[in-house]
Amino acid sequence: MPAFMNPFRRPFAVGSVAAGALFLAACGDGTAPDGTAAGSDGAKPAPALHSHIHGLGGDPENGRLYVATHEGIFTPDDTGSPQLVGDSRDDFMGFTVAGAKTFLASGHPAPGSDQPADHGLIKSTDAGRSWTSASLKGEADFHSLDHAKGVIYGYDSTRGLLRVSKDGTSWQSRAQLQALDFAVNPEDPNQVVATTAEGVARSTDGGASFGSGEGAGMEYLSWGSPGALFGIDFTGALSISPDGGATWKKTATVPGGQPQALTAVDERHILAATQDGIYESRDAGRTFTKRLSVANGDHH
Structure with missing residues (x-):
């Protein structure tokens, strides 16, 4: 367990903004993440995702949906069932799409691994099929990641510290705060908001300080x-x-119980993960359609 204990009753999970447009209808295009026919190895995928969801994202190149979970990265196959991307069963915590086939993440190795308990920042350039260490291996546990205008933001839960990097290698320490999640204005990296036990805290200096x-x-x-x-x-x-x-103005209640992740693709296109599924809205949250079932929404 991290040394820093969050004041919230639930584990930290990511709700970062995914880069580029995401079209869930394109997720069932019949191809696997590597371009081959989905399910071509003869394995029959489970009809629902059996893992807690930590984050959602979409590849801007092909619109495919990616789901970061406690037990790997998943994407829908041609039947809409979840398919494991690559062979990693690591616990992916912080997760964001930084470009075509380019993902940034953090988390913990799968049980039985001889790797350090915390990944630091890891990066994939093949849509999650493989991952390499970018920085802070064994030193940081980013439970939330976001980026804007080429700047990467990460909330290090081991220290309760917001960190910022322009290259994914060198990091600057910003404010220390007890937060569950945060988000960055996609057009102005100086504007950062964070969820705290007292409400939404705002920063206008790139997370150096919060009200x-x-x-x-x-x-x-x-x-x-x-x-x-x-x-x-x-x-x-x-x-x-x-x-x-x-x-704030309430727009709707997302079906399926307690939330697990939230991603706004743009001002109208929203993805939300709850205990029983992943839901999509294309009208700024007024209505939602279920796109993927989740059989196990319990938190780990």
């Missing part, structure tokens, strides 16, 4: 566009803020 948490309590945040910051609370109620978290 006091205020307003309705949120679990996860995701910034779809400068004027569309989304937040979801522990009941699944989704709200939108047009002014960077100063004011």
Whole structure:
């Protein structure tokens, strides 16, 4: 367990903003992440995902959905069933798509591994099929990752510290705070918001300092566009803020129980993971459609 203990009752999970457009309808295009026919090895995938979800993302090149879980990265096959990407069963915590086939993540090795307990920052350039260590191996546990304008932000849960990097190798320490999740304005990396026990805390200096948490309590945040910051609370109620978290308006309640992750692709296209599935909205959260079933929504 990390030395830093979060004040929230639930484990930390990511709700970062995925880079590029995500079209879930394209997820069932019949190809596996490596371009081969999905399920061509004869293995029959499970009809639902049996793992806690930590993050959601989409490859801007082909629109494929990727799901970061406690037991690996998954993507839907041509039947809509979850298919393991690569062969890693690691616990992927922080997760974000940084470009075509380019993913950034953090987390922990699978049970039985001889690797350090914390991955630090890891990177994939083949859509999650393989991963390499980028920095801070054995030194940092990023439970949330986001990026904007080429700047990477990571919340290191071992220290309760927001860190920032322009190259994924060298890091600057920013504010120390007790947060569950955070999000960065996609057009202005100086604007950062974080969920705290007191409410949403805001920063205008790139996370160097935060004001006091205020307003309705949120679990996860995701910034779809400068004027569309989304937040979801522990009941699944989704709200939108047009002014960077100063004011909020509830739009809907996401089905399926307690939330596990939130990703706003843009100001209208939203993905949310709850205890029983992954849901998509294309009307800014007014209505949702279930896209992938989850059989085990319990937290680890």
